[in-house]
Amino acid sequence: MSHPQDWTLRQQAEAIRRGDLNARELLQLTLERIAERDGSINSTPVTFEEASLNMLGQAPAGPLHGVPFTVKDMFALPWRAARNGTSFDLIPASASGPFRNLRDAGAVVVGIANQHELGMGTTGAYSAYGRMGNPWKPDHCAGGSSGGSAAAVAARLVAASLASDSGGSTRLPASYCGVVGLKITYGAVPYDGYFGAATTFSAPGIVARDGGDVRLFATSLLQRPLPKQSGSGIRVGVVRDPFWHDINPEIAAAGENALRVSGWHVTEINIEHMELAGAAFLGRLIAEAGVPPNDILATLSAPTRALLLAGMLAPARFVPRADRVRAAIRESLARAFQSVDLLVWPTTPATAPSLDHPWVMLPSGHVAADTANVRHASLANLTGVPGISLPIGLDSAGLPIGLQLLAPWGGEARLLDATEYFERVTDRRFVDLIPPMAR
Amino acid sequence: MWIASITSGLQGVNWSTKAGTGSVLEFEDWAKATYRQAGIEIDETDLKLVDLIYASAIHQLEMLDHIDLEKFPATGIDLRHAPKPA
Numbered sequence: 013m014s015h016p017q018d019w020t021l022r023q024q025a026e027a028i029r030r031g032d033l034n035a036r037e038l039l040q041l042t043l044e045r046i047a048e049r050d051g052s053i054n055s056t057p058v059t060f061e062e063a064s065l066n067m068l069g070q071a072p073a074g075p076l077h078g079v080p081f082t083v084k085d086m087f088a089l090p091w092r093a094a095r096n097g098t099s100f101d102l103i104p105a106s107a108s109g110p111f112r113n114l115r116d117a118g119a120v121v122v123g124i125a126n127q128h129e130l131g132m133g134t135t136g137a138y139s140a141y142g143r144m145g146n147p148w149k150p151d152h153c154a155g156g157s158s159g160g161s162a163a164a165v166a167a168r169l170v171a172a173s174l175a176s177d178s179g180g181s182t183r184l185p186a187s188y189c190g191v192v193g194l195k196i197t198y199g200a201v202p203y204d205g206y207f208g209a210a211t212t213f214s215a216p217g218i219v220a221r222d223g224g225d226v227r228l229f230a231t232s233l234l235q236r237p238l239p240k241q242s243g244s245g246i247r248v249g250v251v252r253d254p255f256w257h258d259i260n261p262e263i264a265a266a267g268e269n270a271l272r273v274s275g276w277h278v279t280e281i282n283i284e285h286m287e288l289a290g291a292a293f294l295g296r297l298i299a300e301a302g303v304p305p306n307d308i309l310a311t312l313s314a315p316t317r318a319l320l321l322a323g324m325l326a327p328a329r330f331v332p333r334a335d336r337v338r339a340a341i342r343e344s345l346a347r348a349f350q351s352v353d354l355l356v357w358p359t360t361p362a363t364a365p366s367l368d369h370p371w372v373m374l375p376s377g378h379v380a381a382d383t384a385n386v387r388h389a390s391l392a393n394l395t396g397v398p399g400i401s402l403p404i405g406l407d408s409a410g411l412p413i414g415l416q417l418l419a420p421w422g423g424e425a426r427l428l429d430a431t432e433y434f435e436r437v438t439d440r441r442f443v444d445l446i447p448p449m450a451r
Numbered sequence: 452m453w454i455a456s457i458t459s460g461l462q463g464v465n466w467s468t469k470a471g472t473g474s475v476l477e478f479e480d481w482a483k484a485t486y487r488q489a490g491i492e493i494d495e496t497d498l499k500l501v502d503l504i505y506a507s508a509i510h511q512l513e514m515l516d517h518i519d520l521e522k523f524p525a526t527g528i529d530l531r532h533a534p535k536p537a
Contacts (some may be wrong), residue, residue, distance in 0.1 A: 198531055212530060295515055315496040317497055326505070334515060337518060339527075346533045346534050394494070
């Protein structure tokens with residue numbers, strides 16, 4: 013019999029429901045696998061067997077009854093404060109809103125998912141718990157900020173992880189690690205006990221192995237049904253500039269191939285004012301980030317410190333202008349969604365760079381991975397819409413490539429329909445790729 | 452979450468890279484004064500990185516100075532939903 017963490021989330025939940033798998037045994041096997049396998053990727057630095065057993069003992073008979081998952085360090089738990097990738101208790105221990113929804117579905121928290129410190133990066137190269145490795149190549153970035161969530165799912169430590177996404181932080185690491193990552197619509201769940209409450213960009217996210225698992229988990233997180241429909245015949249809008257132009261050629265080829273095999277109706281589309289999206293995102297973000305007290309600041313990496321300190325100097329005059337542009341881009345996006353069902357472009361412009369030098373080569377030149385990644389991800393955070401990243405293959409170095417889809421506000425089901433349809437028409441040959449360390 | 456005011460540290464400091472009237476501070480002096488007034492401890496490595504990041508950020512943000520305010524009216528934003536039709 014195979015290890016149950018090699019099963020999907022759906023298989024785990026169904027096996028427990030039928031009595032074919034003991035939830036306590038699953039929890040023990042999961043803890044053992046984390047202990048055995050996590051060393052080189054550092055995705056799940058904290059486990060708490062007693063608290064997990066207590067949670068399992070009280071778990072209701074919901075759709076996720078007994079299935080273990082990890083939680084990004086941005087969410088407070090009843091027995092543990094949220095530390096946001098630092099060594100400080102930043103939000104006191106409590107049952108955060110997203111935690112409550114998953115608890116009420118019967119799921120069991122098995123550990124803390126590592127993350128880029130303060131959520132201020134897309135590489136996972138900096139964290140108080142140590143940097144995160146990519147299961148496909150442990151000396152490469154797992155991504156960020158939810159790198160621990162994506163790495164743990166890709167390495168088959170857990171079948172799902174609760175992540176978050178303020179500038180691509182769920183979708184980007186999902187792409188780097190070859191798993192599915194969903195950013196939900198802004199404000200779709202209670203934000204208490206969640207670091208995302210401090211910004212207008214953040215939404216919880218879900219990382220799982222395939223679209224079906226994300227749908228199961230998201231139904232509980234969102235506490236509403238996400239009815240399944242055919243993902244065929246979907247009209248997708250391709251935004252060429254800059255999302256298909258300034259990217260690694262291998263990623264462009266994989267993206268074009270994905271569109272071809274999907275059979276979706278592809279339309280070239282422009283989003284009015286997109287050239288201002290980066291400035292609007294930046295203008296608002298630096299106003300919201302703030303600077304922590306000196307004792308915390310002293311423990312942060314030099315890049316994170318500098319990002320926060322530089323933001324503090326930015327003139328306030330940009331904030332209301334950023335908001336005006338933000339409103340206009342939201343209207344442009346709403347108009348675009350009148351003619352297409354989804355927007356599509358590669359999730360990251362390059363695959364995961366090395367942890368020692370997290371820069372990527374693009375047609376426009378050698379740039380920091382963070383800069384390139386946020387350009388591709390931030391539209392969803394600027395506007396509030398949901399987005400997903402799904403695996404579409406490997407590059408010549410054996411690193412995963414992801415395709416990003418965006419849907420209108422509340423359109424999570426449409427994203428999952430498209431994802432599951434794509435998995436079917438490709439005979440699951442991309443979504444079922446397994447990193448060497450998990451074979 | 453901690454929120455340090457963007458502007459509180461600027462009070463009492465007249466910063467400009469151009470010679471003119473009043474006190475004139477170079478970026479480094481201005482940044483140091485701002486952080487000192489906010490009670491934030493920094494070192495030289497911080498300053499060098501901040502200089503780089505700040506210059507890059509301002510270059511991008513200055514695009515916002517050139518928008519036509521009539522084309523970009525101030526509008527309420529509810530990020531949970533699609534914007535209401537005008």
